[in-house]
Amino acid sequence: MDRVQIAIPVRGFGETSRRDAWWVQPAAVFAGLAAALVYMTWAAIQGEHYAFGSYLSPLYSPEIFGDSSHRLFGPQPGWWPAWLPFSPAFLILWAPGGFRVTCYYYRGAYYKAFWADPPSCAVGEPRNAFRGENSFPLILQNVHRYFLYLALGFIVILSYDVWNALWFENAAGAASFGIGVGTLVLALNVVLLGGYVFSCHSLRHLVGGRHDCISANPVQQRAYDCVSCLNRRHMLFAWLSLVWVSFSDVYVRLCSMGVWTDFRIL
DSSP, rough: OOOOOOOOOOOOOOOOOOOSSTEEEEHHHHHHHHHHHHHHHHHHHHHHHOOETEOOGGGGGSSSSOOOTTTTSSOOOOOSOTTTTOOOGGGGHHHHHHHTTTOHHHHHHHHHHHHOOOSSSTTTOSOSSSTTTSSGGGGGGOOOOOOOHHHHHHHHHHHHEEEEEEEEOOTTEEEEEOOOOOHHHHHHHHHHHHHHHOOOHHHHIIITTOSGGGGGGHHHHHHHHHHHHHHHHHHHHHHHHHHHHHHHHHHHHHHHHTTTTOOOOO
């Protein structure tokens, strides 16, 4: 049989035969991720207005060292470098941040939006070689499975924050049960973050993907099916949780500053 060689043309950056507005999605992803990154960085640097009564911003939880009543230990530790401004968020944000940065969905999203790798399907890239994730530094993305364990712990911690948000100081100075708008804001934040974490590809592999014949393990089969069901909406949970964790910080911050009033529902 005769072999026919087909020459595949090399596209220049942005060159494509597509006639649709292919650039809209990567541009929207770039704007959304950049806005979230800028806001969270700004909020973390502030180091204040992150707590309001029984509410604690999820960007600062757990508060290991700090100035609010939620802190686990004392104020700014003595070992903190004098030249570096202190913020309780600096001690913890690396964990959920690392989970998102190494996330399988976010990788594909910011590779396209920030690095144009590629800008979109069938669109020319600004490079001619492909190194993939088998070489440094992108091989470090494989630590995502370990960040998953930390993310699961944060779900427990943030759920405890919601429990604390159910108790308010009354006129006698004692804690009384109640529900405020902020309680619902923090509770919904846990639900959306839980949806994002429990729909993780690495979690699906952890609960059942390690077996060649998963049907031989009924319990793991059910867990695998459950995570797989959530996994179909992993992208949706990724965006909703990103937006809502930022809004949760905004809510607590503006209540602390006296800009917003936290209405008591119960």
